[in-house]
Amino acid sequence: MVEQNTTRGIWLMVAVALIFALQDAFSRHLAGEYNVLMIIMIRYWFFGAFVIAVAARKAGGLRKAAATKQPFVQVFRGLILAAEVCVMVTAFVLLGLTEAHAVFAVYPLLIAALSGPVLGEKVGWRRWAAIGIGFVGVLIILAPGYGVFQIEALVPLLAATMFALYGLLTRYVGRSDSAAVSFFWTGTVGAVAMTAVGIWFWEPMAPGDWIWMGALCVCSAFSHFLLIRAYELAEASAVQPFAYLQLPFATGLGMMLFDETLRLNVGIGAAVVVGAGLFTLWRARQVKQTAR
Template sequence: MIQSPTARGIAIFLLAGLMFTGMDLMAKLLASRVHITQTLWARYAVQMVIVTALITPRARQVLKTKYPRLQAVRSVFLFAASVFFFAAYLRLDLAESIAISQLSPLWLTLGGAIFLGERFGPARLIAVLIGLCGALIIIRPGTEAFTPWSFLPLIGTLCYAGYALTTRFVGADEDVWTSLFYSALFATVVLTVAMPFTWVPLERSDIPFLIGIGAFGAAGQLFLIRALSLTEAGILAPFFYCSFLWAVIFQITIFGDLPDTATLIGALVIVAAGLYVWRRETRKSA
């Protein structure tokens, strides 16, 4: 049993990464058949339905927030990140898009130091940079990965880092379910208004994937919010890289694409950076 709050936060964060990668996989599978607005609407509308159903018995308590403006900012940041990431799946491979998104830890660690006053010692910096090097080994700058479409997930990383930092600032002062509800509120309202203008008839086989996108997204948000309430953003930052490992696994099992030598080397570097932070930080907080 994991006793340390830091260790629990890291473990929960890894689960969040798995949920989000599963969501991304389903979005990628639908990218060529379903309009992006419909996919995004399902992502947030399903989350709203799930969360609303679960909080109904204590809705009055859950809907009270100490940080209404920050909750609004969080919702906008998350919506913007989703737009850029989902748009990238129209042209980029799942693993390729998620590999580029691995720049998020750098922005998150720097933002945690600048805006939240978190420690930013050499050990954290080295771990994040090592993980970033692993991602760059996989991306291989100068190859076809760096197309204009590659800027979509890059911008998405900045938006996602903004969301994670505001979530960390809200932290334990806010009920997890309060943050989960408001995370999807802005996107659900905007996309519901846009739906009549972008609706495309769906195949029955697409509906389970759309529901799955929302369910996986809701679970990922719940785990992420909980992890950030337990552990500093700078500690969690290197573990963003593990989402790429999930993407590689899905790429192999679903699309039949085997990773090459560079991908395997980069993945090992990413794992090494994450394990280094896990061991160092959990020892300190034990």
């Protein structure tokens, strides 16, 4: 049993948010030069190898890591996440890191909204109000009816919906499967699925870009390792709010590396979405403490 250390867990989550932002910057650069499916396929090769290596070192080895009671749901989880990554990287190319992440930040609200019909969880009026306010924030970002709406902005919204479904399915299988089992299926299913699709889009990569590809692969594996450690050291409700730091980190990288700009409506809308998301996380924690 790992000893709890909330402060260290929070700092690890901050590091995870920064590495995720770097990972997205590398993905944006590479996907602007090469086919998205090929880039994600190579990334999943490294991630799948990392998952298998981690599982092999633990007691019980690969057999225990693959021992799920819900194989079909685990496979569906892996497929949904792989597809979501492809959609989100496409959003980076179409919109840039700043605006794509501003829209994607709505995913915790989608999880809260769907937790009732999917998982049978009770969502009170306070969280429903926060969800409604959060979607007002999304409308502010999208700015429909003002001549600046981009149909491409629906791409990160689709990615957020897919990631919310993945999160809900993760909680669903977590009722009977351990986190290690879900982690194993996530990496291996994604690697197999992306190979089946991405191998048809293989194209030569410049030597310099293989350095960026290597950095992307290392970030992908290292960020997931730190994320596991963060959840081992502290409760999810304590560290999850700090995952929102990925938004300002990605915005800063987008502005510094890709000359992106932060439009006023995007900044205001993102602040509304993040505020509503943080409230839903806080409210969920209060409800859980009351139940205890």
